[in-house]
Amino acid sequence: MPLTLEQINAADRAEATRLLDGLYEHSPWIAEAALAQRPFRSLSHLKQAMADVVRAAGEDRQLALIRAHPELAGKAMVARTLTSESTDEQSRAGLAHCSPQEFARLQQLNADYNARFGFPFILAVRGPRGTGLARQQIIETFARRLENPADFERAEALRNIHRIVELRLNDKFGVEPALGHLVWDWQESLAQHSDPGYADKGQLTVTYLTDAHRAAARQLVADMRECGFDEVEIDAVGNVVGRYRGAAAGARYLLTGSHYDTVRNGGRYDGRLGIFTPMACVRELARAGRRLPFGIEVVGFAEEEGQRYKATFLGSGAxxxxxxxxxxxxxxxxxxxxxxxxxxxxxxxxxxxxxALRRDPSRYLGFVEVHIEQGPVLNELDLPLGIVTSINGGVRLQCEVTGMASHAGTTPMDRRRDAAVAVAELALFVEQRARRDGDSVGTIGMLEVPSGSINVVPGRCLFSLDLRAPDDPQRDAMVADVLAKLKEICTRRGLRFVVEETMRAAAAPSAPDWQQRWERAVEALGVPLYRMPSGAGHDAMKLHEVMPQAMLFVRGQNSGISHNPLESTTSDDIDLAVRAFQRLLEDLAREQPAA
Incomplete structure (x- = not known):
């Protein structure tokens, strides 16, 4: 019979520790210490309590915990001395059936890893959906993480241990994150559509109105209809719009959604998680034959990334x-x-x-968006969800510095008008200037010497500037300082420059009442509240200009990396996001006046 929280909460310490045996490999002290936080309000609360114990344990005990784990396809597996839990996990991943070449590769990786870090490689081989990674995925991850710095890799090992424990707890309690699996599967399915030149490499790239983009839109339409939306359409800019009507005619709508385009060779969750999460909520309402006092309008915005055309936030802006x-x-x-x-x-x-796509704000209650964090904060804190307090304001600039191309061998260093060196000097200033504020960020993400040659002093340099800060005055002060520095550098070096502003987005603080709704929803799940700003821009920034908005972040794996094929999250964390969204809907329904 599956365990229940009631059993854990009611048992004496010794019995409760016994019931939780086998979670952390040969380390019952973690569950025992976590029991001090009883009564647990949810399984998520129990998971968090144990992660907190490990976090507070100190480096020595953390290393002992890591070293208590077996190598993958190592001596313990060969000798059949693994715990039953590890035996099951390694078997599910097919590690007991490696080819001779795979087994030899794993043994070499084990040896190299232990020599570098002094502890075994830890990977949650059941993966983000819990169904198991392929052996090749395991080997590729092993090889990639071998290049990590030691402190980072120790933290990554602990994060994977917590994921292993999460899956083992699900098994003990007979819990299945069904809605998380549903959303995870939708995202995997949508990722089959990718632009030419990327699809054949197994990379995900969906830019505005390409064949892959249009195929993705058609699939979203089909998925929305299957969920039970009353109306589904592709609008005049390619947004996919699904509406689930409220209980009464003329009821206002809650607006939600995110974008389905991607950066080049990007991840599967950026934007799309914010479409599929509310779709899962509508699906559950439709299956129950239930209407809320308000309608739900989910929009898959056609363009947010500005990849094919310089038209960032085109979908939500329309x-x-x-x-x-x-x-x-x-x-x-x-x-x-x-x-x-x-x-x-x-x-x-x-x-x-x-x-004609312009919405009348009076017809809407507000806008909410769920999004993968796209950063390391939640991952490092072992927290599944974060409440967004504000979206940073940003300015993007396309710039060109022009000097004089000349022979690299014959032009003395004090006679050069080197455009690239000027931009390099500016790049260092951008880094220093952003750090001065503490929470500003500045990036030169594109840098090119057109027609450059190894033996020619660069006469032209094209580059981008992306400058962001939590509020507009702070952002504008940084922009002014960077442009003043660019002018000073070019004047001193005898260069010319031009600057084109391609985007200016105002900071978007969350509406207090909407932020509080997210907070109540997260707290009801037994998950700690964590408030944080968003350094990335989101469609919510545009809707913020006409209606109240607030966002919920979902933890990413692989140190929260985003705009990268390694972008990932787990079906367990997605499930929490769906349930938080459902609770927000219930909270909002209770607030609405009776018809």
């Missing part, structure tokens, strides 16, 4: 009437204007049709 007419004439790298791309996709490509 909903608030912010569509720049000049965008229609922009050309992509292949010379295709946006207007032509729209027509090829069957969209009207007229300003009148796009203007």
């Amino acid at each position: 909903l608030i009437g912010h569509f720049n007419p000049a965008w229609l004439e922009q050309k992509d790298a292949a010379g295709i204007p946006m207007r032509e791309a729209m027509r090829d996709a069957g969209l009207p490509a007229t300003l009148e049709a796009i203007a």
Whole structure:
């Protein structure tokens, strides 16, 4: 029979420790210490309590915990001395059936890893969905993590131990994160669509109105209809819009969603998690035949990343009437204007049709968005969810510095007008200036010497600037300082420069009452509250201009990396996000006046 929290909460310490045996490998002290936090309000609360014990244990006990774990496909597996839990996990991953070549590779990796770090490689081989990683995935992860710094790798080992424990707890308690699995599977399915040149490499790239983008939109339409939405459409800019009506005619809507386009060679969860999470909630409402006092409008925004055209937040911007007419004439790298791309996709490509998408804010309660964190904070704190307090304001600039191309061998160092060195000097200043604020960030993410040659002093340098801060005055002060420094450098070095501002987004603090709704929803799950700003931009920034908004972050794996194929999260964390969204809906329903 599965365990219950009631049993754990009611048992004496010795019996409760026995019931939780086998979670942390040969380390019953963790569960025993965590029992001091009883009564546990949820399984998530128990998981968090044990993670907190490990965090507070100190480096020596943490290393002892790591070293208590067996190697993957190591001596203990061969000798059949693994614990029953480890035997099951390694068997599920097929490690008991390695080819001779795979087994030899794993043995070499084990030896190299132990020599480098002094403890065994730890990986939750059942993976983010709990169904098991393939042997090749395990070997690739092993090889990649062998390159990590020692402190980082020790922390990564502990994070994987906590994931192993989470899965073992699910087994003990007979818990299945069914809604998390559903959303995880939807995202995997949507990721089959990728642009040419990337799909054949197994990479995910979906840019605005390509064939892959249009296929993704069609799949979202089909998924929404299957969930039970009353109306589903692709609008004039390619947004996928699903509406689930409220109980009464004319009821207002809660607006939610995120984007389904991606960066080049990106991850599967950025944006898309915020579409599928509310879709799962609507699916459950429709299956129960239930209507809320308000409707739910879920939008898969067609464009947020600004990859094919310089038109960032195009999808959400259209909903608030912010569509720049000049965008229609922009050309992509292949010379295709946006207007032509729209027509090829069957969209009207007229300003009148796009203007008609503008929403009336009075018809909406507000906007909420669920998003993968895209950073390391929640991952490092062993927290599954975070409450967003504000979205940083940002400015993006495309810049060019022009000097004089000249012979690298014959031009004396004090006679050079080197455009690249000037930008390198500016890059160091950007780093120093952003650090001065503590919570500002500055990045030169694109840097190019056109027609550069190994033996030519660079005469031109093209580069980007991305400058962000939690509030607009702080951001604007940093922008002014960086541009002043660029002018000073170029004047001193005899160079010219031009700057084009391509995006300016205001900071978007969360509406207090909406932030509190997320907080109540998370707290009800037994998960600690953690409030944090968002350094990344989101569609919520655009909706913030016309209605109240608030966001919920979901922990990412692999140190929270995003805009990268390693971007990942677990079905358990997704399940918590879905349940938090359901609780927010219930909270909101109770607030609405009776019809």
